[in-house]
Amino acid sequence: MGVKLLLDKANVPEIRGYEVYRREGGYRSVEKALKEMNPESIVEEVKKSGLRGRGGAGFPTGMKWSFIAKPEGVPRHLVCNADESEPGTFKDRYLMEFLPHLLLEGLIVSSFALGANDTYIYIRGEYAWITDILEEAINEAKANGWLGKNILGTGFECNIYVHRGAGAYICGEETALIESLEGKRGNPRIKPPFPAIQGVWQRPTVVNNVETLAAIVPIINMGGEEYAKIGIGRSTGTKLISACGNINKPGVYEIDMTISVEEFIYSDEYCGGIKGGKQLKACIPGGSSVPILPANLLLKTATGETRYMNYESLSDGGFATGSMLGSGGFIVLDEDQCIVKNTLTLARFYRHESCGQCSPCREGTGWMEKILHKIEHGHGTIADIDLLWDIQRKIEGNTICPLGDAAAWPVAAAIRHFRDEFEWHINNPVLSQTSNFGLQHYADPIHVPA
Amino acid sequence: MTYTFNETQMAELNRLVAHYPEGKQKSALLPALHLAQDSFDGWLPTELMDYVASLLHIEPIEVYEVASFYSMFNLKPVGKFIFEVCQTGPCMISGSDDIIAYIQQQLAIKPGETTKDGVFTLKLVECLGACGYAPMMQVGKIFREHLTKEKVDSIIAEYRATVTK
Numbered sequence: 001m002g003v004k005l006l007l008d009k010a011n012v013p014e015i016r017g018y019e020v021y022r023r024e025g026g027y028r029s030v031e032k033a034l035k036e037m038n039p040e041s042i043v044e045e046v047k048k049s050g051l052r053g054r055g056g057a058g059f060p061t062g063m064k065w066s067f068i069a070k071p072e073g074v075p076r077h078l079v080c081n082a083d084e085s086e087p088g089t090f091k092d093r094y095l096m097e098f099l100p101h102l103l104l105e106g107l108i109v110s111s112f113a114l115g116a117n118d119t120y121i122y123i124r125g126e127y128a129w130i131t132d133i134l135e136e137a138i139n140e141a142k143a144n145g146w147l148g149k150n151i152l153g154t155g156f157e158c159n160i161y162v163h164r165g166a167g168a169y170i171c172g173e174e175t176a177l178i179e180s181l182e183g184k185r186g187n188p189r190i191k192p193p194f195p196a197i198q199g200v201w202q203r204p205t206v207v208n209n210v211e212t213l214a215a216i217v218p219i220i221n222m223g224g225e226e227y228a229k230i231g232i233g234r235s236t237g238t239k240l241i242s243a244c245g246n247i248n249k250p251g252v253y254e255i256d257m258t259i260s261v262e263e264f265i266y267s268d269e270y271c272g273g274i275k276g277g278k279q280l281k282a283c284i285p286g287g288s289s290v291p292i293l294p295a296n297l298l299l300k301t302a303t304g305e306t307r308y309m310n311y312e313s314l315s316d317g318g319f320a321t322g323s324m325l326g327s328g329g330f331i332v333l334d335e336d337q338c339i340v341k342n343t344l345t346l347a348r349f350y351r352h353e354s355c356g357q358c359s360p361c362r363e364g365t366g367w368m369e370k371i372l373h374k375i376e377h378g379h380g381t382i383a384d385i386d387l388l389w390d391i392q393r394k395i396e397g398n399t400i401c402p403l404g405d406a407a408a409w410p411v412a413a414a415i416r417h418f419r420d421e422f423e424w425h426i427n428n429p430v431l432s433q434t435s436n437f438g439l440q441h442y443a444d445p446i447h448v449p450a
Numbered sequence: 451m452t453y454t455f456n457e458t459q460m461a462e463l464n465r466l467v468a469h470y471p472e473g474k475q476k477s478a479l480l481p482a483l484h485l486a487q488d489s490f491d492g493w494l495p496t497e498l499m500d501y502v503a504s505l506l507h508i509e510p511i512e513v514y515e516v517a518s519f520y521s522m523f524n525l526k527p528v529g530k531f532i533f534e535v536c537q538t539g540p541c542m543i544s545g546s547d548d549i550i551a552y553i554q555q556q557l558a559i560k561p562g563e564t565t566k567d568g569v570f571t572l573k574l575v576e577c578l579g580a581c582g583y584a585p586m587m588q589v590g591k592i593f594r595e596h597l598t599k600e601k602v603d604s605i606i607a608e609y610r611a612t613v614t615k
């Protein structure tokens with residue numbers, strides 16, 4: 001069993017309620033932070049911990065916090081990003097559903113560190129029942145003196161509010177989230193100014209992921225240095241991975257980032273192997289936006305090294321032969337899955353979720369879906385593959401927010417690694433409607449395009 | 451038709467508005483639209499959006515442009531229960547196509563349609579954050595997960611029973 005820092009108490013009966021949570025040692029980090037530490041020393045601990053944002057981009061949290069502007073007399077805000085809409089990702093949901101007080105505890109300490117008195121949890125609208133769970137937990141925390149005015153007699157005031165979104169993946173992007181929190185359409189803002197200078201209501205704002213903010217609790221309890229000893233290299237601490245697709249045990253797992261991808265997929269402690277004794281074909285290891293990898297490049301890097309479940313190892317080889325840890329949404333595809341169809345559903349997703357502000361993203365996502373639809377349904381031509389490649393290249397890097405890149409990458413990676421499956425679809429328009437390309441040579445060493 | 455919140459609904463609106471700083475009551479728009487949609491017929495007619503605008507002291511256009519942006523707000527009448535079935539990659543590779551076809555067959559409607567008796571609407575949606583528990587759909591506030599044909603049958607029967615009572 002690996003180290004568990006977030007989910008170690010997840011199976012304690014009634015841990016969702018305040019009584020049990022507190023009895024199990026909950027809210028100790030608030031006592032320590034408010035009584036023995038000050039905002040600067042908390043930021044220092046977080047820097048030492050090496051914690052990187054768990055929302056997908058992996059930006060160092062301590063550094064992000066140190067950027068927040070502190071103009072005289074202007075309130076600052078912390079916003080917890082619980083929009084969780086990246087296909088394959090369902091870890092924040094698990095944390096909030098079963099350990100709501102852990103998130104609140106992390107939020108109180110983080111608010112104190114940032115000098116924020118009014119903190120918001122922006123939760124995706126579909127998680128309606130979790131909104132109720134969080135509000136119940138907030139009421140309990142308030143009733144027990146952990147929220148409100150003068151917490152622990154220190155004079156610090158903290159209020160936490162839950163703000164429900166209404167169905168829009170783009171609102172997970174931090175500036176779109178801020179617009180949405182202001183009651184507007186979720187159109188990402190042009191940066192700069194960055195939220196740390198002008199965020200919600202033009203006030204300095206930090207946006208962090210649910211898991212990032214929950215991780216503040218063990219960091220304060222054990223100290224940043226101890227936290228940094230877990231894991232490897234710049235992948236410190238533990239990471240929640242939500243595993244789904246064709247595996248025996250889909251679910252949310254807390255891993256320390258030293259285990260290999262192979263162990264994660266095949267050991268009984270985690271995914272428990274491929275369902276039905278089938279073979280692994282491919283995997284999208286960090287949420288739908290990151291490059292898909294064929295089995296061989298997933299388990300080993302292009303140079304034959306074992307691949308591990310951490311930031312560095314998963315991105316080894318860049319986009320040519322690697323992928324990313326991303327949000328931790330781990331999607332496994334078995335030998336029966338069709339790469340063209342899978343890519344089509346993702347292209348449709350990004351077309352649906354594009355906010356429409358930038359033409360490369362708005363038009364490009366639509367075109368990619370149309371062409372993939374054509375190929376999938378037996379009407380494609382070989383030139384369509386090159387056209388797809390051309391479109392994705394013209395989106396990447398040419399848009400206001402990273403959704404454009406997120407839409408381009410899955411298509412690019414599918415073509416890069418599975419081009420012959422696309423060709424097979426096109427050359428066998430009738431057969432491909434009733435049967436799949438299958439594994440073919442995807443378990444063999446793969447030719448890497450320059 | 452004109453709409454008015456009852457006392458409980460008004461209290462809930464005031465609780466939501468109080469979450470934001472003075473003068474920033476527009477921030478309560480998304481929560482307020484959820485409240486409005488849930489309080490009446492499950493969708494947002496223009497008159498209802500105008501009512502929300504008046505409550506938040508904003509222009510009606512500010513409400514329309516927001517309501518049309520977010521997928522959870524219905525701008526057309528819907529059935530009493532909406533089956534929102536996820537069709538994105540992880541659900542697709544876990545068998546959502548079969549479930550979608552089965553629901554269409556059982557309810558005799560296509561995606562986007564409502565049954566003649568006005569009880570069910572079928573909607574295909576994108577990832578709802580339940581990929582590990584696929585295939586799945588959202589019905590009202592809750593998720594129905596690990597769907598099989600048998601489970602779909604019993605879910606349909608369950609909701610039917612609540613209206614015939």
Ligand SMILES: Cc1cc2nc3c(=O)[nH]c(=O)nc-3n(C[C@H](O)[C@H](O)[C@H](O)COP(=O)(O)O)c2cc1C
Pocket residue numbers: 052053054055056057058059061081082083084085086169170171172173174175207208209210212213401402403406
């Ligand atoms: C299209 C898009 C969707 C995103 N969705 C989420 C999300 O659902 N949850 C999240 O925490 N971050 C999401 N992000 C990343 C956020 O913009 C932001 O980087 C993150 O919340 C920062 O928190 P962290 O540093 O703690 O990871 C998304 C980014 C983009 C471009």
Ligand code: SF4
Pocket residue numbers: 170187188353354355356357358359361362399400401402403404
């Ligand atoms: S890249 Fe797409 S989602 Fe992002 S701002 Fe542009 S159009 Fe909107």
Ligand code: FES
Pocket residue numbers: 087088089536537538539540541542576577578579580581582584586
């Ligand atoms: S893909 Fe269906 S819930 Fe995520």
